[in-house]
Amino acid sequence: MKGKKWILTALIIATPLAxxxxxxxxxxxxxxxxxxxxxxxxxxTLEIVPNDQAExxxxxxxxxxxxxxxxxxxxxxxxxxxxxxxxxxxxxxxxSS
Numbered sequence: 001m002k003g004k005k006w007i008l009t010a011l012i013i014a015t016p017l018a019x020x021x022x023x024x025x026x027x028x029x030x031x032x033x034x035x036x037x038x039x040x041x042x043x044x045t046l047e048i049v050p051n052d053q054a055e056x057x058x059x060x061x062x063x064x065x066x067x068x069x070x071x072x073x074x075x076x077x078x079x080x081x082x083x084x085x086x087x088x089x090x091x092x093x094x095x096s097s
Contacts, residue, residue: 023048023065027072030063034074047073 027046035041049057054071063072 023070023072026063026065030072030074043077045075045077047075049073 027048031041031046034044034046045059046062047057047059048065048070051069051071054061054073057071057073057075059073059075061071062074064070065072
């Protein structure tokens with residue numbers, strides 16, 4: 001009987017880990033598909049967010065996991081990229097002397 005209790009306890013502890021792993025697996029699969037479609041790996045980010053936060057994440061939902069309780073959100077550009085101001089020029093824009 002003690003063996004059954006330990007097995008049940010181990011399953012209860014391992015279940016959240018397996019659920020998280022499945023979200024990471026889904027995210028990795030989506031990541032690879034996007035890269036295979038020609039998008040550079042540093043050109044986007046994927047984020048796992050709870051369903052109720054998917055709209056606030058500011059990207060496009062491209063997948064779901066954990067029995068549809070989590071969403072995977074795609075955002076263009078690398079994390080931490082700041083938008084480039086419209087008036088930013090290059091040395092070619094400078095008048096020549």
